[in-house]
Amino acid sequence: MRLRAHTYRLLWEAHAWAGAVASVLLVGMFLLGVASLFRHELVPWQEPRLRAPVAADEPRALATLQAWLDARVGRDGPSTLDVDLPAPYAPWMRLEWRAAGGLKQAVWVQPATGEEVPERSDLGYFLFLAHFLYPLPGGMAVAGLVAVVLLLVVGTGLIIQLGRLRRELVRFRPREALRTVWGDLHKVLGGLGTPFQAVMAWTAAIICLNAAVLQPVVVRTAFQGDVDAGLQTLGYPRGAKPSGQAAPAPRVAAILDRAREALPDARHYRFSLRNLGDASAYADVRGLARDGLAEFTTVRVAGDGRLLHVRRAGGPSASAKLLEGAYVLHSGLYSGMGLRLAYALLGLFSALCVVTGNLVWLERRARSMRRVDVALARLTAGGCGGAAFAIAAVFLANQLLPDALPLRVEWEHRVFFGAWCASVLGGLVYPRARGWARWLLGLSGAVLVALPWLDAWRNARRVFDPAGSPFVFFVDLGLAALGAAFLLSAWAIGRIAPHDPDGARVAPLGVPAHEGR
Amino acid sequence: MSAAGTRARPGWRWVLAAAVGAPLAALLASLALSAVVPVSPDLRYLVACVAVAPLMAAAPCAALLARSEARAWAGVALTGCVSLLLLWRALP
Numbered sequence: 260m261r262l263r264a265h266t267y268r269l270l271w272e273a274h275a276w277a278g279a280v281a282s283v284l285l286v287g288m289f290l291l292g293v294a295s296l297f298r299h300e301l302v303p304w305q306e307p308r309l310r311a312p313v314a315a316d317e318p319r320a321l322a323t324l325q326a327w328l329d330a331r332v333g334r335d336g337p338s339t340l341d342v343d344l345p346a347p348y349a350p351w352m353r354l355e356w357r358a359a360g361g362l363k364q365a366v367w368v369q370p371a372t373g374e375e376v377p378e379r380s381d382l383g384y385f386l387f388l389a390h391f392l393y394p395l396p397g398g399m400a401v402a403g404l405v406a407v408v409l410l411l412v413v414g415t416g417l418i419i420q421l422g423r424l425r426r427e428l429v430r431f432r433p434r435e436a437l438r439t440v441w442g443d444l445h446k447v448l449g450g451l452g453t454p455f456q457a458v459m460a461w462t463a464a465i466i467c468l469n470a471a472v473l474q475p476v477v478v479r480t481a482f483q484g485d486v487d488a489g490l491q492t493l494g495y496p497r498g499a500k501p502s503g504q505a506a507p508a509p510r511v512a513a514i515l516d517r518a519r520e521a522l523p524d525a526r527h528y529r530f531s532l533r534n535l536g537d538a539s540a541y542a543d544v545r546g547l548a549r550d551g552l553a554e555f556t557t558v559r560v561a562g563d564g565r566l567l568h569v570r571r572a573g574g575p576s577a578s579a580k581l582l583e584g585a586y587v588l589h590s591g592l593y594s595g596m597g598l599r600l601a602y603a604l605l606g607l608f609s610a611l612c613v614v615t616g617n618l619v620w621l622e623r624r625a626r627s628m629r630r631v632d633v634a635l636a637r638l639t640a641g642g643c644g645g646a647a648f649a650i651a652a653v654f655l656a657n658q659l660l661p662d663a664l665p666l667r668v669e670w671e672h673r674v675f676f677g678a679w680c681a682s683v684l685g686g687l688v689y690p691r692a693r694g695w696a697r698w699l700l701g702l703s704g705a706v707l708v709a710l711p712w713l714d715a716w717r718n719a720r721r722v723f724d725p726a727g728s729p730f731v732f733f734v735d736l737g738l739a740a741l742g743a744a745f746l747l748s749a750w751a752i753g754r755i756a757p758h759d760p761d762g763a764r765v766a767p768l769g770v771p772a773h774e775g776r
Numbered sequence: 777m778s779a780a781g782t783r784a785r786p787g788w789r790w791v792l793a794a795a796v797g798a799p800l801a802a803l804l805a806s807l808a809l810s811a812v813v814p815v816s817p818d819l820r821y822l823v824a825c826v827a828v829a830p831l832m833a834a835a836p837c838a839a840l841l842a843r844s845e846a847r848a849w850a851g852v853a854l855t856g857c858v859s860l861l862l863l864w865r866a867l868p
Contacts, residue, residue, distance in 0.1 A: 270837065270840075273794070404799075407832045410833040414834070415837065460833075464828065464832075465825050465828075473807070473810075480863065480866045489821075577819060581822055581825055
């Protein structure tokens with residue numbers, strides 16, 4: 260099948276412009292997505308005190324939690340509390356609540372001794388949230404729009420390659436002109452990654468647009484404004500409001516037993532306790548029970564032990580199954596570590612595909628850069644390199660910020676966004692766009708490669724030690740590999756593109772009616 | 777405007793229709809679908825979730841491939857107005 264020349268040109272321009280404009284966020288979201296795939300495994304790395312195993316069985320841990328609740332509920336304790344039970348990657352319990360003024364409080368509690376320490380870092384979870392731009396105002400809606408742009412880019416890319424896809428998949432000519440090299444690499448990466456990118460784009464759009472736009476409106480249009488009916492459809496009905504009657508802390512061991520009776524095959528990992536200190540207190544016991552693309556369960560148990568609601572994996576309705584399936588598919592939760600490693604590789608390839616697409620776009624204009632082209636080149640160089648730099652910076656901040664620093668967790672977030680913004684601004688003022696991108700990538704790579712040694716020195720352990728915590732060992736390997744990939748990218752940019760296109764006065768290359776090369 | 781047999785290269789107003797108008801109209805159309813499809817509320821929600829991303833991604837291409845800038849804007853306006861009307865009637 261061959262497109263008409265005009266159609267081909269328009270779709271090529273749409274593909275190129277949409278990709279270039281969204282490239283900074285796309286590269287950032289792909290890199291953050293790769294990191295957040297391993298957010299649980301990152302926990303012992305970001306919280307060194309969790310690396311040592313704890314000799315406490317489940318009854319002991321629940322007794323410790325019960326003592327914590329009994330000491331606080333009805334006095335100065337929170338009315339809402341989330342508790343992550345001990346897991347292989349985190350043998351301590353994590354408790355989170357909102358203090359007066361809405362400030363988030365999180366502590367780790369040692370399940371055997373009850374020792375309580377404030378949370379030092381939420382690095383993995385923050386990277387996961389940043390992947391969806393959640394920490395930014397309106398970020399989820401923007402992330403949804405970026406996902407739609409990615410779907411457009413993938414769709415138009417597929418259409419303009421129709422009839423040539425098989426040939427383009429295996430063609431790479433590193434000794435040809437620069438435009439050809441970038442073009443070949445872009446087509447190989449794009450062709451191989453198309454199914455992955457299309458799935459990521461569609462599922463991300465469903466996740467983000469649903470949360471930001473669809474849900475508030477569809478509750479009015481499809482459910483006639485009945486919020487409870489909408490929540491019931493998803494399997495998460497609204498809980499009871501406080502009754503005003505005081506009550507002691509609920510018995511967490513009994514609640515967990517009741518949840519296990521209701522869903523014996525699920526792995527129950529979290530209590531979401533609500534209305535604590537009130538007679539209407541209840542707990543949502545979150546669980547995991549893999550069933551194809553369905554995963555998440557919830558058992559709601561009243562404070563007095565009555566079973567209130569059971570949500571099986573996938574939820575009760577078609578829309579619940581779609582939303583959960585989209586999330587599970589997007590996160591690679593439907594299989595094991597092998598799939599997540601494949602996702603990580605495909606995510607890195609996708610980021611590289613976006614960058615090479617940008618380079619093709621710039622090479623076409625290299626002979627006569629207009630102001631808008633120069634500005635976009637600088638913005639994308641600073642933004643794409645800055646995404647790598649921000650990730651390296653937040654990992655470095657995790658190591659170097661003092662543990663006693665007030666609002667330490669928030670400071671890590673500030674370092675991340677500050678580094679990304681500074682990179683973009685630096686790109687706008689630095690004389691050469693690619694030179695700036697090369698600096699950023701080189702610096703990010705050097706920091707990431709050095710991090711395992713820094714952590715080993717700070718925690719008095721051997722680096723790359725398979726006899727120590729397996730989580731720390733594999734995070735060390737992952738950081739070193741990612742750093743090496745960034746260093747290789749910096750070397751490649753310097754090697755393949757020694758000059759920035761800025762002076763020539765020849766007309767830019769047009770988009771061919773059909774790309775021949 | 778276009779000469780016989782060929783079409784004009786999109787100007788900035790045409791690009792505006794494709795980049796802003798068309799996705800917005802597609803979003804409104806997805807929301808309107810959830811108000812009018814004659815199925816259960818759950819399936820209406822499902823239809824909106826499934827349709828929104830492909831519609832928003834395809835709409836800019838459709839606007840760019842329209843025969844003229846006027847037709848692109850007319851499509852955006854027609855889709856947007858019909859969707860808004862349906863939403864207005866459906867909202868409680």
